[in-house]
Amino acid sequence: EAGVAQSPRYKIIEKRQSVAFWCNPISGHATLYWYQQILGQGPKLLIQFQNNGVVDDSQLPKDRFSAERLKGVDSTLKIQPAKLEDSAVYLCASSRGRVQETQYFGPGTRLLVL
């Protein structure tokens, strides 16, 4: 079974530029999560999708971050415009959907904003 795929693995941009990350969850997983992991901290949930609907986006900075999950499979996370403090690893995870189900994480995208 293929794991969660993410691309790109690394991205360097200048502040005020835009960037997009892509995630392909494990086949059949209804729930998809995007996390932000700042150096020295644990992952923080940005947004959670159940199929193609948003369950929780309470910690997503909506003035600059957006995410979509068209057709309930792949997802993209966009930052526009980026700030220095957005430098972090962006993790995508997926699960079958029930609360007690294990979340499987992708390798992450490391973003550096200069």
Add this chain to the structure above:
Amino acid sequence: AQSVTQLDSQVPVFEEAPVELRCNYSSSVSVYLFWYVQYPNQGLQLLLKYLSGSTLVESINGFEAEFNKSQTSFHLRKPSVHISDTAEYFCAVRGSSYSSASKIIFGSGTRLSIRP
């Protein structure tokens, strides 16, 4: 809302020595508890989880954690560590009901370094 505290940011131990990584949580509702591990240059992987039943849970590579409701703790232990256990370990908590309050909350992580 839930929160997680990992008191030790770094734990250095010698190979074959025992180790305990501490985790305390707070929550007003019933919870599920998790330990995730992140090996160097790899993604997060689930190590073990407590959902219900026996308060002592074990992983396939010799780690165990005990859910202590009265002390709101979920400490991770291993009686004898190996070099290959070098990694960052994250404790996490999640409300056990399906609602917007059930998102998983991670601690800040404990970096376990094993000395030969």
